[in-house]
Amino acid sequence: MTLQILIVDDDPQIAEIHRHFTEKVDGFGVCGIAGNLEDAEKMSTLLKPDLILLDLYLPEGKGTQILWNLRARHQATDVILITAAKELEPLQEAIHGGVFDYILKPVMFQRFKEALERFRDYRLRMTAEATLDQHTVDRLLHPYKTATAGEPIYPKGIDALTLKKIQAVFVQPHPQGLSAEEVAAMIGAGRTTARRYLEYLVAHNELITELVYGTVGRPERRYFKQHVHPST
Known part of the structure; x- marks a missing residue:
């Protein structure tokens, strides 16, 4: 299974760096790159990517418009917001919008890779579970919560x-x-x-x-x- 990513960033050089980073992580491919809100909206609707790497500030407005449009049409696409903004307000909006992760620029590859690997493991868990109990729900919503007594604790990188x-x-x-x-x-x-x-x-x-x-x-x-x- 290859998870498809749409990259949204108005800086072609940064978009290319993110494309290069994505292709270095197992299980991911880039289905498109958009440099403005209009193209991002069209491509997210037509391509239905698994994940969008979304720049917060674009020439026409804030990238969170894409996030809220996804939520409004109940599209099963997740978002990692990428921004140079260090204020608290964008983070609060991102959390309310249900972003999967929030990465500050300049993006370091190791942090980028960890975010994508967490997303890949999350998608695997979501597709593998047929029925739910409280333990399963807790693992899906809080995958890195400290294990309870009797549960094994795996090292980083082992799901x-x-x-x-x-x-x-x-x-x-x-x-x-x-x-x-x-x-x-x-x-x-x-x-x-x-x-x-x-x-x-x-x-x-x-x-x-x-x-x-x-x-x-x-x-x-x-x-x-x-x-x-x-x-x-």
């Missing part, structure tokens, strides 16, 4: 739902093992993301890994369930 998906892959036997690329395709994530979770499971003794040499090219790192040994 419980994605981890369970990868663990489920290895419930079935895979005598030849699986590569990070194969696991990524099976769970609908990027290869880098899959490798991070696989290495986490290796570190916690749930998986083992071996280098498998093919007929040509470099050896491939393959992952096996701890009790399953690669065939010789």
Whole structure:
């Protein structure tokens, strides 16, 4: 699954930087770039992106007009507001409008990447849950709340739902093992993301890994369930 992003910024150079940043994060693509409110409104309506990276101040007015229009037509598009404004009022308006995140310029890649990864994990959780109980609601609304007694606390970059998906892959036997690329395709994530979770499971003794040499090219790192040994 590739999540589509619409970038809205009247500065072409900044818009290009945000496009470059987006394409460096697994699971995201840019479906369009708008430099003014009129184009942003048309593109958000026609393209229906999963997420809009929205500049606060545009030549014709405030970008929050787009946010409120999305809400008025009940469009399932989320917004990350990006601004150089340091006043409290825009942040308050953004919170009331239900923005997913709020990033101050100049945007640093690590902060940008973390915002997109949180959004990706949030979307995965929203599509994975079939029924709701209070615990599920709390995880969706407060994903980074401190775990209660008995719940595992995962390190930064490890989401419980994605981890369970990868663990489920290895419930079935895979005598030849699986590569990070194969696991990524099976769970609908990027290869880098899959490798991070696989290495986490290796570190916690749930998986083992071996280098498998093919007929040509470099050896491939393959992952096996701890009790399953690669065939010789």
